[in-house]
Amino acid sequence: MMKKILYVIIGLLLVIQFIRPEENRGESGGPHALQNVVDVPDTVLAVLKTSCYDCHSNTTVYPWYTNVQPVGWWLANHVSEGKRELNFDEFKTYPSKKAIHKLEETADVIKENEMPLNSYLLIHRTAKLTEAQKQMVIDWAQQAQMQVK
Ligand code: HEC
Incomplete structure (x- = not known):
């Protein structure tokens, strides 16, 4: 009985490896990027890229283990929710009021x-x-x- 359950679990784990989420591999720093709305010193941009861009830009850097499901699904979910909330590569498409608010929130969430x-x-x-x-x-x-104008 235990053995059967184990086989079923292993089987399921194998099967889910083939269900791969769509990856976030667009272009970062395009015409709508944050840098085209406000000045972003290189030192600040470097921190945002390292700590925030995986979930808040059009380009995620995928470590190898995101090829293992369900880890990849879990990250994909964070990426899509994170981008919906704030995408630094689409910043120029935000109306001024929203852009200002997102910068305010950026300071708040870090604080x-x-x-x-x-x-x-x-x-x-x-x-x-x-x-x-x-x-x-x-x-x-x-x-x-x-x-922000
Ligand atoms: C692993 C993915 C991930 C990373 C990395 C990440 N975020 Fe988020 N972020 C999310 C998700 C998911 C949400 C929406 C749900 C929530 O608010 O928890 C979010 C929401 C936000 C919001 C909206 C405000 C709010 O309170 O909901 C801001 C602003 C934000 N993130 C800024 C940042 C900044 C700045 C960094 C880097 C210092 C960062 N995030 C790093 C996933 C991420």
Whole structure:
């Protein structure tokens, strides 16, 4: 009995490997990108790219284990929800009011340690922001709000 259950589980795990989510492999930094709306110093952009762009841009860097399901499904879900909420590569398509609000929220989620998601930090150690990086991005996000036309 136990053996049968085990075989069924292994079988299911094998089958789900073939159901692959669509990947987020668009172009980053296109005409609608954040940099075309407000000034983004290289140091700030580097932090956003490392810590936020996997879920908030048109390009995700996929580590090998996202080829293993259901890990890939789980990440794909975060990417689609994250992009719906905020896509730095589509920033120019946002009306001014929304753009300002998203910059405000960017500062807030970093201040409150809500982003990057904890579950993501577990496997992406390098995405964790230092206190200095947090302050830098928060200061920038507050300044940038005034540049939105
Ligand atoms: C692993 C994916 C992932 C990463 C990495 C990530 N986010 Fe998010 N983010 C999400 C998801 C999913 C949501 C929507 C659901 C939620 O709010 O929890 C979201 C929502 C947001 C929101 C909307 C505000 C809110 O309170 O809902 C902002 C702003 C945001 N993220 C900023 C950032 C910033 C800035 C970073 C980098 C420091 C970042 N995120 C990194 C997945 C991610």
